[in-house]
Amino acid sequence: MIKLGIIGTGGIAQLFVDAAQKSDYFKLTTVYSRHEETGQAFLKENNVSGDIYTDLERFFAEGDFSAVYIASPNSLHFAQAKAAILADKDVIVEKPFVINPTQWQLLYDLHQKHPDYLIFEAARHFHEEAFKAVSETLPSLGKIQGANLTYMKYSSKYDSYLDGKKPNIFTSKFAGGALQDLGVYMIYDAIAWFGKPKEACYHARMLPSGVDKMGTILLTYPDFDVTIHIGKTSNSYLPSEIYGGQETIVMDNAADLHEVKLVGPKAEMVIAKRSAAENPLLQEAQAFGKVLETRDQKARQVAEKWLETSRLVNETLYALRQDSGIVFDDEK
Ligand SMILES: NC(=O)c1ccc[n+]([C@@H]2O[C@H](COP(=O)([O-])OP(=O)(O)OC[C@H]3O[C@@H](n4cnc5c(N)ncnc54)[C@H](OP(=O)(O)O)[C@@H]3O)[C@@H](O)[C@H]2O)c1
Structure with a gap:
C-alpha cells in the first residue's frame, strides 16, 4: 500500500481520498491542513486515524507517507510541489499543474534531479x-x-x-x-x-x-x-x-x-x-497507483508521456x- 499524504481538505481532496482508497493502491496516513480541527474532521469523514500537520515543513520532514496529493488553490501548487520533490516524495498535483511554462520547467528540472520519484498532474478524465x-x-x-x-x-x-x-x-x-x-x-x-x-x-x-x-x-x-x-x-x-x-x-x-x-x-x-x-477520480487513482507501485522503466515511460502532455497543455x-x-x- 502506498502511504498517502494530502494537502488541502476541500471537496476534491475528499473525492480523491475515497477514490485512492477504493483503488486498493493507497492508504491515507497524513493530512496537511491550515487548521487542526479541519484536519481532524477530514480524517473522521474518511474513517481513518492518521497524523495531522499544520506546518508544511514539518509535514514533509516528519510525515509518514511516500506520495502526496496536492489539492490546494491553483497558485499554491508550484511551491508545494517543489517542497514535495525536495522532500523525495512522489507527487500528484491537481490540475492545473502550475500556472505558467516557467514554473512548469522549474519543477520539471527539479524532478530530473530526483529521478527515483514520480510526478503527475491529476487531470482526471x-x-x-x-x-x-x-x-x-x-x-x-x-x-x-x-x-x-x-x-x-x-x-x-x-x-x-x-x-x-x-x-x-x-x-x-x-x-x-x-x-x-x-x-x-x-x-x-x-x-x-x-x-x-x-x-x-x-x-x-x-x-x-x-x-x-x-x-x-x-x-x-x-x-x-x-x-x-x-x-x-x-x-x-x-x-x-x-x-x-x-x-x-x-x-x-x-x-x-x-x-x-x-x-x-x-x-x-x-x-x-x-x-x-x-x-x-477512481480511474486516475488506479492509473497513478499502478505506475507508483510498478516503478519499472515501462511505468516511468508512461509517467513521462503524461508529463509531456501536461507540458503542452x-x-x-x-x-x-x-x-x-x-x-x-x-x-x-
Ligand atoms: N479534478 C477535479 O475534478 C477537480 C475538481 C475541483 C477542484 N480541482 C482542483 O483542486 C484544487 C483545489 O480546488 P478547491 O476547489 O478544492 O479549492 P479551495 O476550496 O479553494 O481550497 C482547497 C483547500 O486548500 C486549502 N486552502 C484554501 N485556501 C487556502 C489558502 N488561502 N492558503 C492555503 N491553503 C488554502 C483548504 O484546506 P485547509 O483548510 O485544510 O488548509 C481548502 O480546503 C484546484 O487546483 C482545482 O483546480 C479539481
Whole structure:
C-alpha cells in the first residue's frame, strides 16, 4: 500500500481520498491542513486515524507517507510541489499543474534531479477508458474536419462571489477563472486528440476580480479548427462533437465522459459508457497507483508521456491567457 499524504481538505481532496482508497493502491496516513480541527474532521469523514500537520515543513520532514496529493488553490501548487520533490516524495498535483511554462520547467528540472520519484498532474478524465476510446476511434473518422467542445457549469462558489466574498477560484491571487479550471479539461482533450495547435486564441469575458468567467477558445490546426466554450457562471447541456466526413464522435460532456457515440447518417454505436455512480477520480487513482507501485522503466515511460502532455497543455493555457490578457497576481 502506498502511504498517502494530502494537502488541502476541500471537496476534491475528499473525492480523491475515497477514490485512492477504493483503488486498493493507497492508504491515507497524513493530512496537511491550515487548521487542526479541519484536519481532524477530514480524517473522521474518511474513517481513518492518521497524523495531522499544520506546518508544511514539518509535514514533509516528519510525515509518514511516500506520495502526496496536492489539492490546494491553483497558485499554491508550484511551491508545494517543489517542497514535495525536495522532500523525495512522489507527487500528484491537481490540475492545473502550475500556472505558467516557467514554473512548469522549474519543477520539471527539479524532478530530473530526483529521478527515483514520480510526478503527475491529476487531470482526471485523461485517465478514463472513455477518453482512450475517443483517441482510439479518431482514426476511423478519416480526415478530421473540426471539433466543438463545450464545458460550462455554474460554479457552486459563484453565489458567494456575487455576495461580495472572494472564493479562491474567482480570484487572480489564487490563479482562478474558467480557463484555469474547466478549460484545463478541454485543452487536455485538444492536445491529446489533435496535438499542439498552430495558433490559440481566447475571447474571454472577465469578472471585475480580474479572472475570466466564461469565454470562447479557437485552436487552429493546419487543416481544421477546434472551438471550445467554457464558463463558470452558466450551465450548458450541449454535447461535444468531433467531425470526420460522414461520421461524428458525440460526447455527452468532453470533460466528464459518461457516454461516447460514433454517429453516422445511417447508424450510431456507443463506444464508451461510464456509470454515473462511479467516483469520477477512481480511474486516475488506479492509473497513478499502478505506475507508483510498478516503478519499472515501462511505468516511468508512461509517467513521462503524461508529463509531456501536461507540458503542452500548460503552454497552450499560457498562450490563451496571453492572448486574452489574463495575468495573475504572482506574475505581476
Ligand atoms: N479534478 C477535479 O475534478 C477537480 C475538481 C475541483 C477542484 N480541482 C482542483 O483542486 C484544487 C483545489 O480546488 P478547491 O476547489 O478544492 O479549492 P479551495 O476550496 O479553494 O481550497 C482547497 C483547500 O486548500 C486549502 N486552502 C484554501 N485556501 C487556502 C489558502 N488561502 N492558503 C492555503 N491553503 C488554502 C483548504 O484546506 P485547509 O483548510 O485544510 O488548509 C481548502 O480546503 C484546484 O487546483 C482545482 O483546480 C479539481
